[in-house]
Amino acid sequence: MNTIKKIIQSKQVRNRILFTILVLFVFHVGSLITLPGVSAVAYGKQTFTNFLNITTGGTLQSFGFLALGVSPYITSSILIQLMSKGVSPYYTELSQQGQLGQQKIQQHIRYFSILFGMISALSIMFSPQFTSLLGVTIEGSVGDKFIYAIVLTVGSLFTLWLGEKIDEYGVGQGSSVLIAYGILKGIPEQIINVYNQYPFFEVIGRQSQYFWGVAGLVVAYALVIFLSIKANKKEYHIPIQSKSNPTVIKAHYYPIKLLASSVMPVIFATSIMSLLGLGTSFFTSNTSWTEYNTPIGFVIYIGLIFVFSYIYNTIQISGEEIEKGLNESSMYITGISNNDVSSFITKKVINITHKGAPTLALIAGIAIGVELVIPGDMGLSLTGVSVLILIGVLQELTYQINGLIEKNKYKELI
Amino acid sequence: MIALLILSLLLIGVILIQQPKGESLATAFNGGFIHITKAEKQLSTIILVLFLSIIATIFILK
Numbered sequence: 001m002n003t004i005k006k007i008i009q010s011k012q013v014r015n016r017i018l019f020t021i022l023v024l025f026v027f028h029v030g031s032l033i034t035l036p037g038v039s040a041v042a043y044g045k046q047t048f049t050n051f052l053n054i055t056t057g058g059t060l061q062s063f064g065f066l067a068l069g070v071s072p073y074i075t076s077s078i079l080i081q082l083m084s085k086g087v088s089p090y091y092t093e094l095s096q097q098g099q100l101g102q103q104k105i106q107q108h109i110r111y112f113s114i115l116f117g118m119i120s121a122l123s124i125m126f127s128p129q130f131t132s133l134l135g136v137t138i139e140g141s142v143g144d145k146f147i148y149a150i151v152l153t154v155g156s157l158f159t160l161w162l163g164e165k166i167d168e169y170g171v172g173q174g175s176s177v178l179i180a181y182g183i184l185k186g187i188p189e190q191i192i193n194v195y196n197q198y199p200f201f202e203v204i205g206r207q208s209q210y211f212w213g214v215a216g217l218v219v220a221y222a223l224v225i226f227l228s229i230k231a232n233k234k235e236y237h238i239p240i241q242s243k244s245n246p247t248v249i250k251a252h253y254y255p256i257k258l259l260a261s262s263v264m265p266v267i268f269a270t271s272i273m274s275l276l277g278l279g280t281s282f283f284t285s286n287t288s289w290t291e292y293n294t295p296i297g298f299v300i301y302i303g304l305i306f307v308f309s310y311i312y313n314t315i316q317i318s319g320e321e322i323e324k325g326l327n328e329s330s331m332y333i334t335g336i337s338n339n340d341v342s343s344f345i346t347k348k349v350i351n352i353t354h355k356g357a358p359t360l361a362l363i364a365g366i367a368i369g370v371e372l373v374i375p376g377d378m379g380l381s382l383t384g385v386s387v388l389i390l391i392g393v394l395q396e397l398t399y400q401i402n403g404l405i406e407k408n409k410y411k412e413l414i
Numbered sequence: 415m416i417a418l419l420i421l422s423l424l425l426i427g428v429i430l431i432q433q434p435k436g437e438s439l440a441t442a443f444n445g446g447f448i449h450i451t452k453a454e455k456q457l458s459t460i461i462l463v464l465f466l467s468i469i470a471t472i473f474i475l476k
Contacts, residue, residue, distance in 0.1 A: 030465070036475040065472065103433060110430060147419045151468070154422040158465055161429050165458075 006405045013171075013404045020170035023162050024181050030066040030155065031059035035148050037139040038063060059159075059182065063136050068117055068156035069182070070163060070175045076112030077175075078264075080105055085315050110160065117156040121149035171404075172397045180393035183386045220370040224363055224384045228391040231359050234258035236352055238345075239334045240326065254322065254333070256349065258356045261312040262392060265357070266364045266385045268312065269304035273297070292368055301368075302361045309357035310350065319345035363388050418471045425464040432457045 007013050059069040084095035084105065091108075094101040123130050124138075125145040131138060138145065163174030170177070194214060201210035237253035270292075277290035288294045292301040319342035327338055336344050364384045432454065 026465075030469070033469055033472055035472060065469065107430075107433070114426065144415060147415055147422075151418060151422050151472075154425050154468070157426060157429050158461070161432075161461060 003402070003405070007401065010405055010408045012408060013401060016169065016171045016404070017401075020166055020172065020177065023166050023170060024177075027059075027066065027159065027162055027178060027181070028185075030158070031062055031064040031069070033065045034063055035065065035151060037144065038148065039137050060134065063134070064155075065151065066155040066159050068120055068152050069159050070156070070178055072113040072115075072117035072120060072153075072156045073109065073160045073163070073175055074267075075116045076109045078267075079112060080109050082315065085318065110157070113160055114153060114157060117153035118149060121152040122146075124152070125149045171400055172393060176389070176393045176396070180390050183390050186386075216370045216373075217367070220366045221387065224366050224387045225391065227359065227363050227366075228384075228388045229395070231259050231356075231363065232388075232392050232395055236348075238348065240331045241334055243330045243332060252331075256317060256352055258352060259360055260349065260352065260356060261309070261316045263360075263385055263388050264312050264316075265305050265308035265360060266388075268308040269301055269364075270385070272304055273301055293372065295372065298365070298368060298372060302365055305361045305364055306357045309353050309360060313349050313353045313356070314346060317345065317349050319343065319349075360388075415475065418468065418475065421464055421468050421471060425461065425468065428457060428460050428464065432461070 007017065059066050060071075080091060084091040086092055091105065094104055097104075124134065124136075125148055138148070140148070159178065160175070163178055166172060166174035166177050194217070198207075198210055201207055235255045235257045237255055240252050240254055242252070273290050273292060277287045280287045280290060289296045289300065291297040322345050323338065323341035326332060326341060332338050333341055333344065367384050367387075
């Protein structure tokens, strides 16, 4: 209550929140307006379609003008991020050039977004497998479909622009806020889905199984929420000291989060599963092993989360970069020679991943696991990943709003 | 359909002309210190007008 009062009192915070709501409204309207000749029939519930719907910001399901959402932006951001971590010397150099370099990187992300957006849109327009997976029907000549593909690409670029506006004048990280909004608006539909399953269980005379199933899901999601909050906050501190002042100051440390790459390993794992599913669907109708809600698919999915956690964390936290940074700022890690920093950090990251990877796999897997043991289909597509993303964004928003309120307090004092 | 294509291409062009701010999170935390030029405001207005025009064209085509 106190925070709400402070938000209302602070004009700047209030305006930023109102601006974010306005952008979300535009995003919502844009995602509802379908293209002429395109009609959404029944959205698929495969790994692939669920994943796409999350990364687009929930827009793909309604298949409107902004159907591709932030998905092409995420793909291009991941690509450029990986390239700027030593894979491409050009992007590595750009990433070290401060604001100007970041601006160039952002512009290149936009170019790649157009490219990935166009590839996705053309695939949707011209692949019958794709349209059947998404549950849409598209009518029109080849020329019309080509124009629709351009319009969908423009829609994704416009969504990216909306995200940038939230970054600049709103609260939270734009694309994350749009994704979180997509997840949030899907929750009532998920609840209705579960409710609508009751008649099926009633017909087969298994009402008690239904109630146990619902109870299991409630407990599973409560556990996922609890774990997500704890895991998002948990970080390990590596104490560092100044060479000129060897006194140990508690505030000087290098932090490494338990989930060092957040949900990225799950996103990679889901992308690989989705692509395998899509690729296999062209040759055979048996793609169950690429679905994370089948026993084999589930095991593969969890295995991939582990593999990508180790790969992405060691790429994300570069021991060499930290070593360079410490040398430049005349700091050192307590008890470690500056020449050994790189290997020390790598070992530390691997040790933290020994705990982080199972935590992430548990968060991503709990709800799916419970659904696997419940007989019948509860029709859920809200996964542990969605919950983790949602909680991460909400925590970030809270930190930022509190930060802005505190900042305004100091301004008033001045 | 041609109008839809032209409006879409125009929107791509205008969005690409408007330079991204770069360190987005840093600017978001920068409070009231975001400098908006007149040209940027005009470009944002054009982008919104084009977006609305595309939506109107889609409705007409339906």
